[in-house]
Each structure stands twice: as C-alpha cells, then as structure tokens.
Amino acid sequence: MAGQRRIRHSGAVEGKPVIASIVRTSDLPPADRFAWWRKVIDQDLTPTRTTSEHTGDFRAQAVFLGLDRIQVSDLTIPTLQCRRTPTLIRRCDPERYQLALVKSGVVGMTRGRSEARLQAGDFILYDTSHPFDFHAVAENRSAQLTILHLPRTALPLPANRVDPLLGQRLGAAGTGAILASCLDSLVVAALADSLSVPDTARLGPVVRDLATAFLGHHADPEDHLPPEPRQQALISHIQVFIEHRLGDPALSPAVIAEAHHISVRYLHKLFERQDATVAAWIRRRRLERCRHDLGDPALATRSVHAIAARWGFTRAEHFNRTFRAEYGATPGEYRRAISTGHL
Template structure:
C-alpha cells in the first residue's frame, strides 16, 4: 500500500494555500476552489493508494469547491466519491439536491456531473473529511440506478454505512502494516461494501451481482461477531437472525472461508484474549476475568483451547510476553548508556 502525506504546517504562510490547492487537485480531480483564508490557510492530505481505489483523509480551512461542465469536458476521471464527515461543517450540492453533513452522515456524488461543495469551521479551526474514490468501471451498480442517491445524506452509524465507515477507519489506522497483496484484497472489499450500502439505500438487492452481495453480507457478519464476542450466548442462530438470513446460508458463508462459524468465533475470542494477556496495562486483571470478558464461560475450557492454539497455558503466555515487554526497555537503556 502506498501512503503519501502533505501538510501546510511546515510551509511559510504565504505558500500554504497555493501548495494545498495544487496537492489537492492533483491527488483528487480538477476543481475551482476558493477560500477567504489564503493568508492563514491550514490543511493536510493523507492519501492511501490501494491501486484501483483511493482513500484520503483531508483537513482544510473553510472553502468552497466547484466542479464545472468545462472542467468535466477537459478532464473526466470517471470517479465516484463517498465523503464521510469528520469535523466542521460540510455540504454538497448536485443534481438538484443538497446535503449538509453531520457527524452521523456521509454523502455520495459523481465527479462526471457538476457539483458544488463547501466547508465551514469555527474561527481558527479546520474542517475535515474522509473521501473514498472508486472508479466507475469497478462499481457493480449502473450509473443511472445511482441517480437517486446523488447528494443525499446517507447514514454512517448503522448498517452498511457504519460498516463502510469502520472499514475505512481501519484502513487509515493500519495502513503501515499492509502489503501490496493486501491492498488488492482490501480494494475489492471496499468496493463491495460501498456497493452494498448503495444497494441497501436504493432498497433493492437486485442491483448487486450475487458475488458482491455475498461478500458484503460476509463482511457484515464478521463485524457483528466482533462486536458481540463478549456475549457467551453468541451462536449461529442469533447471528443468522440478526442478519435476516437462514442458518444454512450462514454456514455456507463460512464454508467458503474454510472455517465453521464456531471456529471463527473461537479464533476471534482467543485473539482478543491473547492481546489482553500480553498487555502490561492489564496485568492486574485475572486470566479468568479476561476470558469471561471475551465470551468464554469457564476457565478450564479456556485454558485448554488457548494452549491448543498458542502452545502454552494462558498464565504462562502472559508471564512470558509481559516479562519480555519489561526487559526490552532495560536493554535499550543499557545500550544507550554504553554508546554515550
């Protein structure tokens, strides 16, 4: 995964606006941008390139943006935008509709059609958003079908909107740990989730190819399980009911991954326990308390499955990994002392 960053913080004040303008239009698309803050403009751009898909985190002083018919004729990258509000006030107008975003909404628009956008912020502050750019040729829903969603506020705190927003947050947070091979897979998942969101808002699963719909449901199920790992009664029946699918179809989703539903739940719970046991900040918590927090009903069973997965009992694992964490800073201090 390729990550590029730009910030005005280290630039002279007189260069900040022009530099941000150039970086923004080059990394996104040609637009006309106006601001009343050229003399004290503040902004940043963090760009994650997944190959076919791009995710960017932007901050900026208040401004106005226009994409005109002339600019579209000159350059049309044929990109679909999903914009998630992060801070300040953000609005978009296109196709006769206008959306003003709040902390619980996102907006979708088409760069091949004229639009205007604006951002406001309290005095001395900046606005901010996350932008997902998806090439139209990769999007599995026809353009004309998407027209009712242009510049319409879409939810990002529930359903597929929340799933997509959470997915993008994870991409941004964990960008440094992904490989080029991961980028290809993550781009496909991102397209599936954004398409599933649109299909849901259009109230028609018929707009999605079966494979896209299956992968989107699979991602939704995974997210649901992660959110409910602490529930000891989490079961295939409750998972299937929560997603309005049959238990048989749920089993099929996991067969495609080479795991049973129970295996996936157990593996996820063990990973959360392993992480907490290795955390020095949780040393005061008992092994049983950690196991119960993540849905294990009794200590004996937890100890048995943990040892099977990681090669040692949970208490021994904790002692081994936390003692390593304590020794490491000591070695670093000693090496520094010898150098000086």
C-alpha cells in the same frame, strides 16, 4: 516533495509500492501552503477551483490510501469552497464516483438544482463527470471528511440506479454505519503504518462490497441488491471484524456470529465460498501477520513468542507446529533465513 510523507509497509525498501501518503501544509511556510495544497489535491484527487478565507495560513492534512482499484482519502481542512466546472471536466475526468463521509464540521453540496446540507455522520455521493459546488464550514478550526473514490466500472450496480443518488444526503444507518466504521479503521491503520501490500489487495474488494451494499440499499430500499452481493457484503464486514481482532485469543466462530446477529451455522455457510472454514481463515490471517512481523527488521529484537502472542497464539508449541506446517520452517528458522537473505 516538501510537506509529504509516504508510508510503505514495514521493512519496505526503495522501489516497493507506496501504501499511503500523508500531506500536511504545516510543514511549509504559511505563504506557500494554500497554493501547494491546491496542487496536491488537483493531482491526487480531482481538479477543482478551490478558494478559502484562510489562504494566508492554510492548515490542512490529507491521508491518501490506495486499495487496488479504489482509493480512500481523509481530509482535515479549514473552511473552504471547491467548484468542479465543465472546463475542468473536459480537461480531466477520471470517471469516478466519490462517496464522502462527513466526520466533523458542516458540508454543503450544490449539484444542478439540488442542494444538500450535511453534518457529521452523513454521506453524500457525487462524481467527477458532472459540475458541483462544494463548501465545508469548519468547527473548532477544521472540518474532516473521508472520501471513497470508486471507478464507475468498479460498482456492480447499474448507473441508472446509482446516478439518481448523486448530490443527495445519504444517512449512515445500517450498512452505512458498517461502511463508516470500516473507513475510520482504514484511516487509523494508514496513519499507524500497519497495512501491508497484500492487506490493501484484500481490503479493496471488501470496501467495494460494503459501498455496493450501502448504495444498493439507498437505490432501492425494497431490496434492489441481489442476494449474492448482500451476502458478500456481510462476509466482507465479517472479515474486517476478524482482521481487527486477530490479537484476541478468544476470537471464535461463536463470538463472530453473536457480533453479527447470525447463527454459527449460517456463519459457516457463508464461509463455504471462501475455500476455508472460519477457524482456518482466522488461523491463516494470524499466521500471515506473524510471518510479516518475523520478516520486519524493525521488530528484530522482539521475541518469537511476543510476536505470536500479539496475533492471538498463546501456546508456543502450537504456534511453532502450525507455522511449520504452513511455511515449511519454524518461526525461528524463517526469521534467520529472512535476515541472512536466504528467502
């Protein structure tokens, strides 16, 4: 499709799952941009009636990232209005919650008799099963927001606790700041084509748990969320923290505990349910990253030592021994087997 670039994991071939899609109206003639954008949004997100004062030269970009059952969309748009009508709902309803984070510009949402006005850093929850009016006012030519699309059945919170939050401005303090940081990192990773298919399978539950903790807090600030989901949300954030720092040789349980204001002892207790110690989790993720890079044709000229160093292994002998213990071959042997099609 013109204007659309699909990103697969590095080294992927035709027929492999699509990780992310980037669409840009600037790839099309100005006269075709707005109609094409409306078609893409209706197909990939939720059908709405969209209008804009910039139809003659509509400049917008969208990043779509699939994470197992959920989806993340990052939109950069000019001033526009979207209306979800009862007719459109009857025609197509994916029955999803949509949690939007405003990153720039001013956003307004009208749902029934409630109205909300949001600025950068605010969240708002709405759903596909009820009418709404949405408008975004661009600042410096564009507004930007990231939307987390969650099937209703994916949230371990009862609807009678979540639905009162629909259409309400939700502040991003506490768990909201953690969720916002996670969403930002996912968009950056999608744009950089640095996510693999296994990464998305692992990150989907992480993002869901963070969203659950965030919505649970707003549904009942008096701790409505049970202890187990709260702990899982903390573990999920710690895993994201680890993922972003795998290349740092100084990453350790002490560093992780300090960053999350918990004791090392409590950190180890959290990981008892992960079937691995903290150190083992870090080592496994580093090895998985190295294995991925060793099998990537685009990195064929990069040395084994450089790949190991990229992911936090500073001693070649230790890396070779650890890699062989995990995969039954040295890094060099594994790379040769991949390149010759013997794996």
